[in-house]
Amino acid sequence: RFDQPLPPRDPARKPPPPPRGTVAPQGNRLGPLPKRLTQDPDPLAPTFITPEQLARTYDYVDETGALLYQVLRYEWTTAAGPDKRFTQRQPHPGGGWDPKVTGRRVLWHLPAVVEAIAQGRQIWLCEGGKDADSLNKALPRDQAVATTNAGGAGNFTEELATQLQGAHVVVVVDRDPAGYRRAAEVTRLLHGLAASCRVLVPAVDKDATDHLAAGQGLTDFFQMSDEQLSVLIAQAHVQEAVKRAERMVGRAEMCLLEAQARWASADQADGRKAAKAAGDHRRFALRWAQEAV
DSSP states (O other), X not given: OTTSOOOOOOTTSOOOOOOOXXXXXXXXXXXXXXXXXXXXXXXXXXXXXXXXXXXXXXXXXXXXXXXXXXXXXXXXXXXXXXEEEEEEEEEOTTSSEESSOOSOOOOTTHHHHHHHHHTTOEEEEOSSHHHHHHHHHHSOTTTEEEEOOTTOTTOOOHHHHHTTTTOEEEEEOOSSHHHHHHHHHHHHHHTTTSSEEEEEEOSSSSSHHHHHHTTOOGGGSEEEOHHHHHHHHHHHHHHHHHHHHHHHHHHHHHHHHHHHHHHHHHHHHHHTTOHHHHHHHHHHHHHHHHHHO
């Protein structure tokens, strides 16, 4: 009888799955993007003035001098100017090299760093091996030692910070957004660990090597306050947002050209009485137009 209550539900019975939606998300209603009809201009192949070659090998060792891993710097020059890249490797127990570095990470010249900290000498922390080399040639050895870490600006870690406990640290950063962010991160990690910490930026050009090559001295670096660093990082955020917006505009323009090309192809198909092809082209034009928004 319809007026009788329903029987109790079996608790072991699984509930039915929720109904599947019939409408795809807004961006997918027309399916994936069709094949492009227009093409971007191919970038010109770089003209090499000097070929790529191994320029420098940096050994990273533990406190006893035992090799842990290496950083290899490769350099080349094209018509656009000099360029570089880095790789890392560590000794393989069975001989040879392993391209994947695992295990402990250390500061470059760790034995000299440990000795300098014990003697109260300054530790100049740079963004790369080339700058550390340049500064070690300029710094009085009885006053300071320059070091760095593998992996570039964004790879200074808590593990590395603990190796500077009790040190008088001078952070020398590159004059670019990555350098400013590195300075903020390094000072944050060293807070409460280092005996002191100050941030210097080159007076000219981009990095410490450029600064010294231009005839500037150790006392010519600019010291940067936390407030100044915050302003530079904020400016970097704005510059990067502008670049992202420019990339979005470029993509929107590309999508618009694709929509126009598809519409023109639809008109041509109409002239050939190819109704199906014309319909496909108009559907694809709509899909590209939607992507441009």
